[in-house]
Amino acid sequence: MSLKRKIAFNFSIAYSLIFAVVMGIIYYASYDFRKEEFLERLRDKLDFTLQFILKNENFGKEDANFDIEETEDELFHDELLIFNQHKQLLYSTVKDKKISWEQRLLYQLDQINELHIQQKDMELLGTSTQIRGEKYYIFVTAQDRTGQLKLAFLRYILVIVYFITTGFVWIFSYNFAKKLLSPLDRFTEQITEITAHKLTTKLEENKSEGELSILARAFNTMMIRINDVFQSQKEFTASASHEIRTPLTRIAFQLQNLSNKSDLAPGLRATLLNVTNDIDQLSHLTSSLILLTQFDRENIQQVFKEERIDEIIFDAYETILKNYPNLYLDFKIDESQEPTLIIHGIRSLLEVVFINLFKNAALYSENSEVAVSIQEKPAELRISMSNRGAAIPTEDRKKLFEAFSRGQNAKNIEGSGLGLKIVQRILEYHQAHIYYTSQAKKIHVFTLIFPIYPINQ
Structure with missing residues (x-):
């Protein structure tokens, strides 16, 4: 109640x-x-x-x-x-x-x-x-x-007056309590809209010294402190990642120059290649951390533009082919609804989404093949990406979109465990969603749903 x-x-x-x-x-x-x-x-x-x-x-x-x-x-x-x-x-x-x-x-x-x-x-x-x-x-x-x-007339009058007055008081008391606590309803609506990306939201404050005004001021003070903590964490992560990425880039450049020498022993060349791969993985990890901190900026939707989703997918596929040239793409579009394939967002970020998904398909697919299908509906655009690979345990499926989470099927595969988390974070900023389903024992499907109306509407 x-x-x-x-x-x-x-x-x-x-x-x-x-x-x-x-x-x-x-x-x-x-x-x-x-x-x-x-x-x-x-x-x-x-x-x-x-x-x-x-x-x-x-x-x-x-x-x-x-x-x-x-x-x-x-x-x-x-x-x-x-x-x-x-x-x-x-x-x-x-x-x-x-x-x-x-x-x-x-x-x-x-x-x-x-x-x-x-x-x-x-x-x-x-x-x-x-x-x-x-x-x-x-x-x-x-x-x-x-x-x-x-006496009978008095009894009749008293009963009528009692029920009429009591009914009026019940209605009046509910409306009075509803009006009295209406600021709490507004507070609830504003609080439910607060996310990790909207920590600057403030509750309406009055100059009165009522309990609700005191509560609003205390809550706003708490949110300011929480936002300061989040900003400190993001600034530290971004600064540390930048400081780490710079020497990693120099080390990778020097290792590449060293491996290009012709007089290196075969064993040393293989060792340099393994070290270079490790450096690339660390560089990718720091880039992912920087990207995560950049997403926590407000008003990102103000820079959204109209983009064709098929072009973004093909650009991401061309990028991933440089590292995984054997990855085969089976691309289909449902043309029954005369699709426009236009969404609103930031192209560079959306390319990161599909690059990470293509990379997962290349790493975990048994036949290096990924199928992409697009279906456009009146209010949404649905993209399905499927591939065949080793089954994911049920307990690991719940942690797919958690940061640094890696399942049992990824023990022997290099990675940071941030790819799907970055995908989910980018999609959240685009008011889109991603779901994982398993149609058969070895068929994995990621479904992305984008709104096709302007985000500011």
Whole structure:
């Protein structure tokens, strides 16, 4: 769960719980108020009945006829029952239906002065009193229709308000958290664009002293320090490579002059040739290191030009033939899409890509043959280079494009282990990709994919 969702979720849950408690308190306070208010009305009814009994001296005597008048506060569905001290019914307002009561209620009033019972919508209030030496039990029942309707309406309003308000708060809290953390989203986008070649990217800083501004300034400071370290490493590598390449060139020149002498013994000439090959390998290694450091310059895409990929491939092939004259090239172009074969990039660097790939084919191919096929699609240009050679172990395939990595099949072959790494680095600058696949046990295929639209678009 993302940070913005956590903030919105926790805030909304907290609000929902607190608001639910508040709504519950309001409802139960109203419930108790209605109950107490209606209980007072029932007590008024009882008091009125007691006053009537006190005023009517003939109440309770046989053959006495009397009617208890209604109070001004007329109750809904009210019924009045009066019992004597023998727990016999003396008076009832119940008409047209059988009168029934629970005898246990009368005995309960012997223990307490007042009894209140609520059964569904009906409420009962009973009391016992001594009047003129006689004990009377008085019960009044009624229904608080108005109070119940008001309470039901309040419950309906509270539920509706709760769900509407809670839904609004959930939406508001998510949008608020999203807006509050939007700088983090921008930071994430900018950080994901940072690569080893784009270490000068800075996050947007504000003058405020907020946490995000402090984080942005701290991150920018860290990137400046990292960039300084990278620049120091590149400068050291470039300087060391230049310093090493110069004496290597002089040594190679002197060895070549020495090997041209006619009076050299055959064994010495072979030794000089081996030393010259070692010097060439060291020179190639230093040139590769210099080339790697030069790639880490920004804005390289500003010097890209339109180039024909077939011309670059043939120029690279002609270059590699000088050292490997037996390498045979099988070149094919898929003409079903009327290809233009134009890409955008730096010609000299792209030639290095194909020179290294041709060199690998010459070194590791069993029959000194490499097949190149080009297929152009609406948005990309695909180049496949395949050759037959010894199988590459699965564990070595994962390290093909790592610097100074050499597989088991390269133990007896001279090389620096930088060729494919340089190829990958050059292609990255051209927004291109390279993949290795093995179609059969001894068929190796390198697939290069170039975008055919202008790089700056």
